[in-house]
Amino acid sequence: MASVKDFSVEEKLVNLLRLQKIDSKLDEIQVLKGELPMEVSDLEDEILGLSARQTRIEEEINGIGEFIEGKKNAIKESEALIAKYEKQSENVKNNREFEAINKEVEMQQLEVKLCEKHIRDANEELAEKIKQLENAKKMVAVKEGVLNHKKGELEKIIADTVKEETELNGFSADARAHIDERLIYSYDRIRTSYRNGLAVVAVERDACGGCFNSIPPQRQSEIRLHKKIIVCENCGRILVDADLNDSVDVK
Structure with missing residues (x-):
């Protein structure tokens, strides 16, 4: 040649x-094929972003749950201390010891109230995060439905044209070799x-x-x-x- x-x-x-x-x-x-390849790629990227957001919300929900559990344990500890101090108060020998024990009881009661407030606030935040998670899941489901439809259209076009496209790419490479x-x-x-x-x-x-x-x-x-x-x-x-x-x- x-x-x-x-x-x-x-x-x-x-x-x-x-x-x-x-x-x-x-x-x-x-x-x-039109804009289908780009649309499919964009949808895949969008779903990845939404899935990452969903994961972050789930992690935040788990964190809030752990926080609430920690505060509940703190309440139990404070209540145990209150019970201990109240029992001690039965055997005090003077007003000074009585006042010291009462002060400790009051501090633990305040700690209980503070923990309860933290739990209420955390539960409100938890409810909001759960709503966000539900919305994120719905968005992912909607986008996945659209993606599957677009992929189906694209796969049909590819199936109908793959043989011709493969042959043409071969012809193109051969033609380029002669220029x-x-x-x-x-x-x-x-x-x-x-x-x-x-x-x-x-x-x-x-x-x-x-x-x-x-x-x-x-x-x-x-x-x-x-x-x-x-x-x-x-x-x-x-x-x-x-x-x-x-x-x-x-x-």
Whole structure:
């Protein structure tokens, strides 16, 4: 096989045109998929974020539960101390000891009240966190439902087009192997510059098939000779004549 450099300009144009038609068919498949791949990816990211939020809320609920349990244990300890001090008060020998014991009882009673307040506040916060958790779970369920629907649509399209897409990717790689790097670089640069992905276009009705800018007769004659790569002076796309364009087909 001749090396890429040995191909004539006409052969290079044919290979470029073939590559363009292959890539255009691949573009059609991507259009068929539409925004689904991006939507699926966005939904997956959103669900990850919501799941992480749900986990954080669950951890906060567990933390509040542990806090309440700690305060309940503190109340039990204070009540035990109160019972102990009250028993001691039965055997006091003087007012000084009695007052000291009463002071300890009062301190533990205050500790009980403070713990009870902390528990009430924590229960209010717990109720709010439980509501947040329920909402987070509902949001995850809703998003997962949408995601499954979108995935189903995308998987059906992929199943319908996977064989054709695989073949076209193979054809694209083969076509690229027959074009020198400089032309491939130019081709890819032009393709990415336009939403329709057209880098190689035919002259149609005396105009560029990409931007519809008028092509002078002399320029059209040069294009038909296939002696050099000619680009549209307005949009920079590579130009080919209609006959060459019609002769190249990708089945």
